[in-house]
Amino acid sequence: MAEELDTVTEKDDEISLLDLFAVLLRRKWLIIGITCVAMVFILVYSIISLKLPPEKSYLPNSYKVSANMLITDADGGGGLALSGSASSLASLMGVNLGASGGSSTSSLILYLTKSNPFYDAIAVNFNLYEKFEFEKSPIANTRTALSKKVSTEYDSSSGVLTVSYEDIDPEFAVEVVNFVVDWISSKLDELGVDNNKISKENLEKNIDTSWNEILKLTKEVSDMQDRVAQGRALWTKESTIEQKRIELELSAQQEVYKQLRSQLELLKVKMATEAPTFQILERASVPDIKSGPSRGKLCIIVTFAAFFISVFLAFLLNAVENIRKDPEAMEKLHVGKKGKK
Helix, strand or coil: HHHHHHHHHHHHHHHHHHHHEEEEEEHHHHHHHHHHHHHHHHHHHHHHHCCCCCCCCCCCCEEEEEEEEEEEEEHHCCCCECCHHHHHHHHHCCCCCCCEEEEEEHHHHHHCCCCHHHHHHHHHCHHHHHCCCCCCCCHHHHHHHHHHHEEEEEECCCCEEEEEEEEECHHHHHHHHHHHHHHHHHHHHHCCCCCCCCCHHHHHHHHHHHHHHHHHHHHHHHHHHHHCCCCCCCCCCCHHHHHHHHHHHHHHHHHHHHHHHHHHHHHHHHHHHHCEEEEEEECCCCCCCCEEECCHHHHHHHHHHHHHHHHHHHHHHHHHHHHCCHHHHHHHHHHHHHCCC
């Protein structure tokens, strides 16, 4: 008895598979037709989108432009100690540096490149409010659009930060990325992240000021001596006192100048042995390969999707046909309709 049941089950399975194959065979032209129509449509669609100008195409080529920067976090990425003025500036910008008063440079940059001032700076510099033409909430919508176009990625193992921008105009994308790189650099200087760089700039300014003061005092002594030598002025006790005062100031300025110069040279040695906090490795350049869309993949996906839809439609039509041929099923449907009435 069990063997007979197994035989019946196997026959039912064979019949079911044959029925399925028969349905596909009977509806083969439907399946082939839908698949071929979809394949031709997506192929023509892709070719037309490629031939149209980028600004008018419904599927334009997009180009992703990137720039790379080397970020050196203090203490191996643990925490970057900022000066008091830098912390104050960061607080004004809404940057939370934590209770310890420190934050990694990479985290700070990633935060800044997601902030509203960052998006607003790009929009204002490139006049994107008019380019995007948002009628409602232009500022908010422009920020949202830029957040989808601008991306930043940080590789903690290498310390490389990559800034990218994707657009249908590769030259415009290059301008945006290079602007972003300069914006980050200036913002880090404003926040005082690289203490060595700020110290070097301050020393150079003080050295210039001290040197100008030395030249001024030297000229004053020289002018005083020339006036006396040419008989235009008498050498008095007051002249001697004034000359002595100027000479003392000149000597003090010369000592200050020597100290500043020595500090600057020591700082240069220190900076030569330490990696800079922020360093531009590679600026953006115009790409010659598009980043998307992949029209080949699109054609394959649409063709396969059309095939599976046509197969499903073939089984659906077969099921509807079987129901119409089944009196009991039709009677149930009629009864159901009468019950609703």
